Amino acid sequence: MKPDSNTPDSLPRVIIVGGGFGGLAAARELKEVRAQVGLIDKTNHHVFQPLLYQVATGILSPEHIAAPLRHVLGKQTNTIVLKETVIGVDAEKKLCVVEGVMTGAPVSLPYDYLVLATGVQNNYFGNDEYAPFAPGLKTIADADGLRNRILGAFENCERTLDPKAHPELLTFVIVGAGPTGVELAGAIAELARLTLASEFRRFSPTSLRILLVGSDPRVLPPFHESLGAAAKAKLEKMGVEVWTGTRVDKVDAEGVIIKGERIPSRNVFWTAGVKPSPAAKWLGVEADKGGRVKVLADCSVPGHPEVFVVGDTAAFEKNGKPLPGVAPVAIQQGRYVGRLIAGRLRGKPAPRPFKYFDKGNMATISQGFAVMESFGMRKAGLFAKLAWAFVHIQFLVLPSNRFSTAFQWLRVILTHQRLARLIIEPDRPNPGETQP
């Protein structure tokens, strides 16, 4: 890594892989240290994943919830940002291997400290053939794709001369009743009822059918039972069919099969589970049964005190249970590891073990209804929704994101309009047209 030609090559090198909550928090803690810091991400932006469902349903634009990493770290002159794809790690030789751009041959970047904050991807539990028919929601590109599908469903229904004969067009099946599934189901229901209701002529958008299917006996399994029940009641009131304790037998181009019954649907979305990045494989170290890297009390990897794993891709045990894959864990671990490395570079003694400070959980269902549990307090309704909005605005990385998101929310609530509802597809040549 050569951050710039003025930096002596003798400075210690810190490579952080992943520009999500964990990686960005670690990078920011290294602002003042005399080191060459490199932040590597596949994309050029940090994205606030918990709000992707709002991009998928036309409430927010991608620009509201994403920030160019280069801009966020632009003034941090000891840090270089690389839009690169990591393909492996040589933990013995302390090399991080990336794709490279020009020759096609991989490039090895030497490090003194390595932080892997590489997150998770969709988990189809061995049924990867479902992926094209049941996309998930992890990136801005995913959210754009989902938005095309959701809005396209209504458009296609208007195109048919007989919408009633084609229930598959307006049946939405959301597999997974965790926070993302619940939030997506609620947002689609509101999109139809509040925004689209008056804009179609051949059918009523409120005639849509939304199935929320979860294998757990309750919705929002990480939350207290009473909040799961409140969320379920609210969703049902909004017209969502909530099928808990139910597994999907099959997903294909025609829809889903549940309990032997075929449910025709062109709109199946997958929020049922995640699997970690291949960090454990890269490092050749022990993983838990989900595939996450087992880390020590300081988030380092056993046998490699200079390698750290944080966030969703790390298995950090607390009272025998791994910490959940949520943003606050990633942020706190990233910050801890960033400070630890900064301290070590300054010759300070090792800090106390990482300790997660759990501020609670929240999930939103409608414009005026959310559930939250925090410090023993449980709330379902408008108060929880206001707390949700406040906390989520805080989490956005740039002040300009915060301002524009708050403003957009206000606009959507007041006007019920969702103007970020563009279907953006590459143009095709007209079928009837011959090239000149």
Place this chain on the structure above:
Amino acid sequence: MKPDSNTPDSLPRVIIVGGGFGGLAAARELKEVRAQVGLIDKTNHHVFQPLLYQVATGILSPEHIAAPLRHVLGKQTNTIVLKETVIGVDAEKKLCVVEGVMTGAPVSLPYDYLVLATGVQNNYFGNDEYAPFAPGLKTIADADGLRNRILGAFENCERTLDPKAHPELLTFVIVGAGPTGVELAGAIAELARLTLASEFRRFSPTSLRILLVGSDPRVLPPFHESLGAAAKAKLEKMGVEVWTGTRVDKVDAEGVIIKGERIPSRNVFWTAGVKPSPAAKWLGVEADKGGRVKVLADCSVPGHPEVFVVGDTAAFEKNGKPLPGVAPVAIQQGRYVGRLIAGRLRGKPAPRPFKYFDKGNMATISQGFAVMESFGMRKAGLFAKLAWAFVHIQFLVLPSNRFSTAFQWLRVILTHQRLARLIIEPDRPNPGETQP
């Protein structure tokens, strides 16, 4: 067309193809008539094409310059919006043939009046093989693709260990020195100089090379010579190499060949020309040598008084010269034809022939510099830029677009930040990763 079940089938049917400036203007004029109006577009939005270059360079988001057609016409209850692709017209039987959605078989929609406002597409003048290497800028998807390429060029340069050895990465070749080419060249130069300059470590973004290549002896050929010269001088001051009177011999994956010389470039963009939609072919009527439908003084097609062609795809002669392919022509023709049809449906006499009211031309070069000519007045500089901004804001179709675009412009000018600069690409599996 069945706009809704309450509309008697006996009402006259008006089909408008294309939701650009012309089609939308026609549709809005038909608001009050007792008719079934159908507006058909391939996309679900109207887009303000003259500002696409700002989306391609991260100044604006797609949402700033696009508006869902369904929302724009939502309250116009006699009108149905269809996201459909027209594949032909049967002018004898008065049928508009669309792709259809469910069966794969085309669907024929009967009309009493037909308005074709189907615009233009890129013209590679017989070299369609250039298209993948030299994309154009006609749709939001095009603008997103260009933004990925432009920003990706800087990202790839930072990824190489030796940027100087790879001039092709940071060489931008813009083919076509009309308004779009000039505006794109200026916006890329400012992106590098104002926004990106401090954010890279291995190279200076201002070391980029921008070539603007035009076959005409001057830039902005439709403008007065003095304004073309002023635009050229300003571009050159901004570091753009302006090659007028120059043709590109070849475009391929390695770059371009100009006057026998190979110029390596990964970033070739095509703004050199347009060709009309296949409307003349659909109708089986006479076209001018560019392929545009020759229309009569009321914008109707000879032999088909119920068929009208407006905007870029029509050849309307004035003093022996066709009107230019610009937004004001499309808007004025669309409005004229909408009123004409509304009048005919009400039994009013035929209006006077269409007359284009030319308010002038403008093109922008930098944040503080534009050129304009209007009612004999010619200006180059800040005044023209302010006029440009004012006029372009006016043209945006929704008040909310106007407000948010004005606000965003102010933000970009004050902060030099372009936060709408996301590279949005579908995720690929990690090359080193095996599927579980």
